[in-house]
Amino acid sequence: MTPGGRSPSRWVWGLRAVAGAVAALLLAVVVRLPWVGDLGIHAATIERLRHDPLHPGDPLVDADVPSPYYSPWTVLLGCVAKATGVGAFGVLRLAAVVGLVLLLSGIWHFVRTLTECRATPPLAVLCVLFLWGPVPFEWSGFLGLNSLALTVSYPSTCALGLSFHLWAWLRKALRAGSGWLVFLGLGALWAVVLLTHQFTGVVASLGALAMLLGARPWPSRAVLLRLAAGLALGLVVLAVWPYYPFFELFGAGADLEQIHRALYRDLPGRFGLALLGVAALAVRFRRDRRDPLVLFFALGAVVFVAGGLSGHYSWGRVLPAALIPAQVAAAVEGAGVVAGVVCGDRLRRVFAGVLAVALAFGAWTQAGTLGYVLPKDALPSPLAAKYEPPWPGYRWITPWVRYGDVVMAKTFPARQIPAYGAYTVAPGYPDFFLPDEVAREDAVRRYFAPGTPRAERVEVLRRYGVRWVVAYPGDGGLRADDPALRKVGTGPRGLGLYRVVG
Structure with a gap:
C-alpha cells in the first residue's frame, strides 16, 4: 500500500x-482543427500534391521550385487526398489523429525502455x-498541451512521435x-x-x-x-x-x-x-x-x-x-x-x-x-478569461478565387490564402529555394507603400499575373474605386476582395 x-x-x-x-x-480539438500558426502552409502543401503528386511546384507562389514541405509524410497525405477526394482540411484531421497516436504511443514505448x-x-x-x-x-515541435492542440496536425507532431519510437527501438x-x-x-x-x-x-x-x-x-x-x-x-x-x-x-x-x-x-x-x-x-x-x-x-x-x-x-x-x-x-x-x-x-x-x-x-x-472545444460562454469565467479565438481563415474568398489564381496580399493573409488553392505574389514564410523571393517581397511592399505611383502598382499586378487583391481599407495599394479593381466580397473586419480587371 x-x-x-x-x-x-x-x-x-x-x-x-x-x-x-x-x-x-x-481528439476533440482535432474535430474543430483550430486555425492558428502554420496550418495554411500545410494545407497548401496537400493541395499542391493533390493536383500534381510528382511535380507540385512551390506550395505558396506560382513557381516551379522544390520545397522542404514536401516530405514523406505530406506526400503520403497528398496521395490520400488525391485518391479519396477528401479536402485538405479533412486530410489534416486524419494527419492529426495519426500524429497523436504516434506521439502518445511513442512516449509510452520509449518510457517502457527506461x-x-x-x-x-x-x-x-x-x-x-x-x-x-x-x-x-x-x-511547432514543442509539446505543451496548448501548443500541441494547435499543431497536432503539423508534420512536427508526426516526426516527434516517430522520434520517440526511434529512440525506443x-x-x-x-x-x-x-x-x-x-x-x-x-x-x-x-x-x-x-x-x-x-x-x-x-x-x-x-x-x-x-x-x-x-x-x-x-x-x-x-x-x-x-x-x-x-x-x-x-x-x-x-x-x-x-x-x-x-x-x-x-x-x-x-x-x-x-x-x-x-x-x-x-x-x-x-x-x-x-x-x-x-x-x-x-x-x-x-x-x-x-x-x-x-x-x-x-x-x-x-x-x-x-x-x-x-x-x-x-x-x-x-x-x-x-x-x-x-x-x-x-x-x-x-x-x-x-x-x-x-x-x-x-x-x-x-x-x-x-x-x-x-x-x-x-x-x-x-x-x-x-476553448478550442467549447464555446467561450460555456466556460467558467476564469477559463473564459484564458480563451483565445482561432483565426477565421479565408474560406469566404473561395466562391470567387479558384485554384491557381494569384492573389496580392500582405504577409499575414499570404500565410493562409494558399490553403484554399490560390497562390500569393510573395510567400508568407521564408522560402529557401525560391530564387526571386526578395524581388517578390519588394514588389508586395511597393504595391502597398503609400507613395508608390499608380502605374507602378498596376505594373506589379501585371508582372505577376495577379487576378485578385485582398486588403483592408487602410492597407494601401490601389484605391477601392480604382478602374483596375472591382470589389466582389467582404470578409471579417472589413477585409475586401477585389478582382483585377484592368
Whole structure:
C-alpha cells in the first residue's frame, strides 16, 4: 500500500484515466482543427500534391521550385487526398489523429525502455504536456498541451512521435545486438524524421546519439558496424529524396534567425516548471554518469546555449532535446512513489508531491485549450478569461478565387490564402529555394507603400499575373474605386476582395 492508503494499481489506473482524458480532449480539438500558426502552409502543401503528386511546384507562389514541405509524410497525405477526394482540411484531421497516436504511443514505448514501473508511461504523458511554465507557449515541435492542440496536425507532431519510437527501438536494438535489417530500418526511419520536419530531426538525432552513448553494456564492434550501415542508408535516403535537396538546407539558417529569436525570451515563464525535471536528472546523474536522459539533456542544452551565444537563434528549435528528457526524468523519478515502489524514501515522496502540484499548476495555465472545444460562454469565467479565438481563415474568398489564381496580399493573409488553392505574389514564410523571393517581397511592399505611383502598382499586378487583391481599407495599394479593381466580397473586419480587371 502507498502512504495514502491506496493500492498501487488504483494510482496507476487513476493516472491512466487522467492521461486518457487529456488524449480525448486533443481528439476533440482535432474535430474543430483550430486555425492558428502554420496550418495554411500545410494545407497548401496537400493541395499542391493533390493536383500534381510528382511535380507540385512551390506550395505558396506560382513557381516551379522544390520545397522542404514536401516530405514523406505530406506526400503520403497528398496521395490520400488525391485518391479519396477528401479536402485538405479533412486530410489534416486524419494527419492529426495519426500524429497523436504516434506521439502518445511513442512516449509510452520509449518510457517502457527506461523503467518497468506501470505508473511511468501515463505520468510521462502528463509531464510532457504540462511541465512547461506559467506563460502559455505555442510553437511547432514543442509539446505543451496548448501548443500541441494547435499543431497536432503539423508534420512536427508526426516526426516527434516517430522520434520517440526511434529512440525506443534503438535502445532495444543496442541492448539485444539486433541484426542488419533492424539497424537498416532504424537508419531509414531516422531519415524519414529528418525529411518530415528538419528541426525535429535534429532533436531526434541528438536523442539517438544519447541513446548510443548511454547504452549499457557498450555495443560490440559488430553492432556498431550495423549501426554505421544504418546511418549510411539514412544519409543515402536524404540524398536521393526527389522533392527537395535536403543538404542544401544547411545554408538556409540566415533567413530564420530573427524569426527564432523569440525562443530565447522569457525562458523561466515559458519553461520554468521543467526545472523540476532538471532536478530529477541530477539525481539520475549521481547514479549513472552515462544515463541516456542526462546525456540527451546535456546535448540539447549545449546546442541551445551555443545558438543564443552565437546569434544562431534558429538553433533554439533544439530546445525540446533538453525539455523532453527533463520531463521524462521527472516522470520516471516520481512514478516510483506513485506505484508504491519507493514509498520509504522521504525525499522522493517530497519530489512526487511537488511534481503533483507542478502538474496541476501547468494544467491550469493551459486550461485555455478547452476553448478550442467549447464555446467561450460555456466556460467558467476564469477559463473564459484564458480563451483565445482561432483565426477565421479565408474560406469566404473561395466562391470567387479558384485554384491557381494569384492573389496580392500582405504577409499575414499570404500565410493562409494558399490553403484554399490560390497562390500569393510573395510567400508568407521564408522560402529557401525560391530564387526571386526578395524581388517578390519588394514588389508586395511597393504595391502597398503609400507613395508608390499608380502605374507602378498596376505594373506589379501585371508582372505577376495577379487576378485578385485582398486588403483592408487602410492597407494601401490601389484605391477601392480604382478602374483596375472591382470589389466582389467582404470578409471579417472589413477585409475586401477585389478582382483585377484592368
